[in-house]
Amino acid sequence: MTDGTYVGPKPVKPIPQEIRPSQENALRRWGEIRDWVLGLPALERVFLVGAGGSYSGLQAAHYLLDRESALPVVSVNSDEFYHRASPSVGPGALVIALSAAGATAETVRAASWAQERGAAVVAVTLKSDGPLAQAVSNGFISLNGDGNQIVLQLLVLATLAREGHDVSAKIDALHALPDATDAALRGFEPLAAAIAKDMKDVPVTYLLASGPLQGMGSTFTSCFLQEMQWMHAATINANEFFQGPFEVFDKQTKSILFLGEDATRPMVERAERFLSEHSGTTHRIDSRDLELAGVPSDQRGFIAPLVFYPMMFRLAENYASVRGYTLEGRRYMWQFAY
Structure with a gap:
């Protein structure tokens, strides 16, 4: 099972330097993210949509929403989301679509379908020119996956703020x-x-x-x-x-x-x-x-x-x-x- 990927044991690569800049870049988006969520005409339910590592990467945000929000929240694989075609996807639904490069075809199709149904759809991705960001009207672009994780949490915190929760302690913790x-x-x-x-x-x-x-x-x-x-x-x-x-x-x-x-x-x-x-x-x-x-x-x-x-x-x-x-x-x- 080599297929050209076996190179033999080598010293471990150093801790990358881009983690901190990506985190700090994402944290600067709080005001923009909060204003966008507060400006939604209606917010009655939340769908977290992704595939593969992006689907797994939604679970921490899902947990926080489940713990603190009264809104119904579902995290679902992109293709499942599209093929299930829930009638609750439409006006009043917020669909958060996560894809690192924004090139996962199933996620692009799911996000496009949800937007056509009248849902508020936001892409969380790394490439503004990627297929996902281009397919929907709203997106927040990060520098790497660490930034995406913070953006997801900020979207959750903005949703909680919209419900009247005081999220200042969590915002302060994020800055640490x-x-x-x-x-x-x-x-x-x-x-x-x-x-x-x-x-x-x-x-x-x-x-x-x-x-x-x-x-x-x-x-x-x-x-x-x-x-x-x-x-x-x-x-x-x-x-x-x-x-x-x-x-x-x-x-x-x-x-x-x-x-x-x-x-x-x-x-x-x-x-x-x-x-x-x-x-x-x-x-x-x-x-x-x-x-x-x-x-x-x-x-x-x-x-x-x-x-x-x-x-x-x-x-x-x-x-x-x-x-x-x-x-x-x-x-x-x-x-x-x-």
């Missing part, structure tokens, strides 16, 4: 994010190296998560391990774990846990107690272990997913380093029509 991310990534690097070294040859990688970190887990196993490292991998919701998947775990099974500081943390802690007794090595990535300078204690659960996002890229770079497979190679994706 660049410094917090810098410190967290530096502190995480030794753990990332240790996990990659220990897990690089496992037959299947299982990752357990919950709440706003569920999507980050899916991004790691699906996009990085399956797509880029050609490893068998799956992310399991920490409660779904007890509905069947735990039967395949034994003392030879290794796994990874994502623990946040949100209301769903007890779900993962329960799974951890089971794994400590019945499974093999369990690697914990716990936001409580992160130095999040400047983030108030009551906002750490909100900020954690935004820090886990670049952490997953660092974990993936460490896998690529020890396995010798680059993150750029694909066998099928983008190689031909499918």
